[in-house]
Amino acid sequence: MPDSRPGTRFPGYDVLSKRQGPSWNDKTREVIARRLSTGSEPQFFAADEFLTVVAAANRIVPQPPTRSAIPVAALVDRKLHLAQSDGYRPPGTPRDGDAWRLGLKALDAETRAAFDAPFHILLEADQDVLLQRMQKGELRNPAWTEMTSDVFFRMRLARDIVLAYYAHPTAWSEIGWGGPASPRGYVRMGYDERDPWEAAEVRDGDIESARRKNNRVR
């Protein structure tokens, strides 16, 4: 069985090693380069809002300290700054950017009522309890107005954070996904069949064998 620690199933695999190869077309290179150069300063969120988003992202998609972190909150911020929207919402829930502002304000009201402190300085365990209660729709401070906390969790906070994390090549490498694949695509389609430009998973504890294969991915 593979090592159960995060990021150790596919040792040495880096989807970016294919960046200049036939699996990436020019448009993909352009799009991913822009994503990788996302600045760390928020353009949509105010400074205090951004601290909350950073803290929430750390709980929704916790990252190992052994590699450089994916700037999840900044990616969410950029999407909202560009007004990229899902385009559908329940009555009482505002459009995406306004829903974020309302939800963060309500979360702050909940946190100050329960802990007399902002969300981002709480213990992780306390942050998790608040997020769990939000997911279940149990947060009902008047600051939520007509938007329910479970809708905010599922359709905005957790959704946008999860989508931002799995839009990043580091996350793609972590799960052993082939990543961008145009024009080359794939050839070997059956069970346990791996193209040489796909991630190799550790088998029978042989980390070095997987690492050798992954180092040859281009």
Added chain:
Amino acid sequence: MSDDPFAAPRAAHGRAPDVFRPGGWIPMRQHRQDEPVDFVIVGTGAGGGTLACRLAEHGFSVVAMDAGPYFRPLEDFASDESEQTKLYWTDDRIVDGANPLQMGGNNSGKAVGGSTVHFAMVSLRFRPAWFKSRSLLGYGADWPLDWREMWHYYSEVEDALKIAGPVSYPWGPRRPRYPYRAHELNAAARALADGCEALGIKWTETPIATLSAPRGLAHPCVYRGFCTSGCATNAKQSALVTWIPRAIAAGAEIRDLAMVGRIETDNSAVATGVHYYRDGQWRFQRARNVVVAGYAIETPRLLLNSATGRFPDGLANGSGLVGKNLMVQSNQAVWGTMEREVRSYKGPPSLAITEHWNYEDKGKDFFGGYCYMSQGPLPQLWANTLMSARGLWGARLIEEMEKYNHVVGLKIVGEMLPQETNRVTLADETDQYGLRIPRITYAWCDNDRRLIDHSLAFMTQALEAVDATDLWRQNDDTCHLNGAARMGDDPFTSVVNADCRSWDVRNLWICDGSVFPTVGGVNPSLTIQAIACRTADRIKTMAGRGEL
């Protein structure tokens, strides 16, 4: 000129983008606004794109408008889920009811070619009895169409798209062999096949609109797996690369980035043209006939937004049924993990299918049917599914995502019954064009729930039979849009007749999934295109008799 397809219309100055050549152009005939064209068509997807092609080939003058941009896939499409959300209709919409719908990428496109630019390409025929489901099967409503005539048009569309499929299809009346050979199975499809064989039911390679051999300037599918994010190699036979180049070659004009906001009618209940927003201002195109082909949300929305003193409840709405009987399809899944690597991201997502429960009526406690298919979710979609449907986040989500290459799943396309309470109305809020936005109300009925329960129990057995473990059920997903302007034989119980012609406004037509009286248990795109081909032929016949 900017090469950003969102910045300014590309189809202008006597030319349109050549979808087969980066930076390329093809000549395009253009029409004056102040002289009526024979047909102005609103929407260029499976309905409007197909109809524009066939009407132009029949010699009519045609202008087809789309609110979205005109892409050249080879240069405009990235292999990236986030970037490709640019294909989706993400204008503001309200969803409510007991089972609110997910919109956007799930079912709505905003591009020349419509939703076919990001559809999963599954191209299935209706079971013949579904065209008379009320009379023959006891539920829903009868269609005013005969299945034998539809069989002819299905063949026409399958040939136009060079559908890749099996030599002989296991269910229903005889059909010709598919034009192109079936694609090979990926491991996810093999798991479906193995499950069916273990349970003693038939399966087949999914008939699918992506090339399995070269066609003109388009190459065969390379199995890159980004089908629902748009095909960057043109293997996918979307309306954008099939019907629309043919339409332009036959003299049709396409107008991209053209949002139609209102259909104009005169005092004698005749449509005179459409008001549309393009290049920074509202404009008016005169037309002898108007065709609405905006799919089952935007079509009723436009009809309702075109209300006048004479038609205060919206155009074509004498029956009161515009917007009602909206139908999606149930899209529930069972997921599991296999010891072997599946890597379901390789190849089109649905390479194998069983229509067993579309054709077998014994052992059902519900009306209607469903098929189920193998699946290949890309990482963002899969992670969001684990979060929203299974409730995972934090370390549990990260751990589960690391099993991505071992995930296997089966997902239905299931028939939901028409209900008048499932409907599209207008909200008070307005969008970026100043038009009232749609409110989409949806609730499942008991029959819908029984069908879903049956399918989940059956697919669980099918995955257990291939030794998948950690099975879990995704209970709440839906797909596709149909209904909301149904066809029929009676002006009091339908919006259009069998020829997609409005009962109330004789030169107004509706040609998209909106006209479906029932939705069946298969993906709707092939049927939408077949109806469009039939409608074009009927219009030609009627024109010849002076009946337009």
